[in-house]
Amino acid sequence: GDSVTQMEGPVTLSEEAFLTINCTYTATGYPSLFWYVQYPGEGLQLLLKATKADDKGSNKGFEATYRKETTSFHLEKGSVQVSDSAVYFCALMTGRRALTFGSGTRLQVQP
């Protein structure tokens, strides 16, 4: 079945550091890939997405590139801020139309 594997957290960084959160997936067919973010006390929000191989999703300074050859969708940001502290979820969607999520990675950014 479909599955998503994310690096375990928490990831602790200083402000302005470079961020990478690794995500790999297993799926039948050609999934769409997503990153969702959950800020403290808030609901899940779509951060970015990519629907086909080599697509790059981007939003709020975050980027992720759909790599079919390595079945990966790693999340990156060049300079994190304290306000980026949250839990980040990688997810995929296949023709079944239901999202399959990873277990989440908590990011803590220190001033």
Add this chain to the structure above:
Amino acid sequence: GAGVSQTPSNKVTEKGKYVELRCDPISGHTALYWYRQSLGQGPEFLIYFQGTGAADDSGLPNDRFFAVRPEGSVSTLKIQRTERGDSAVYLCASSPSRERGYTFGSGTRLTVV
């Protein structure tokens, strides 16, 4: 409304009791999804509605769980004979189409004591 509304936001119930959780999707969104998120985990799919019908209920864990969407808008997730293991945050999401992704509600935190 502007977003997906879920009520109640918190529910504490005793083991063995029946509970109903409500989801009010964004107006015009034909697709509605229920997920369950246990502590420290990602959301797990429960059921998906397209209009009034359940297009995929393969994620429901057992026959104590049931969901309806009688008029293609509001949905209710029903849990019979609750167990402590049912404690989780139950998330609802709606979508106008696959390409545009989901909007999630803030969830209902269910605690079974």
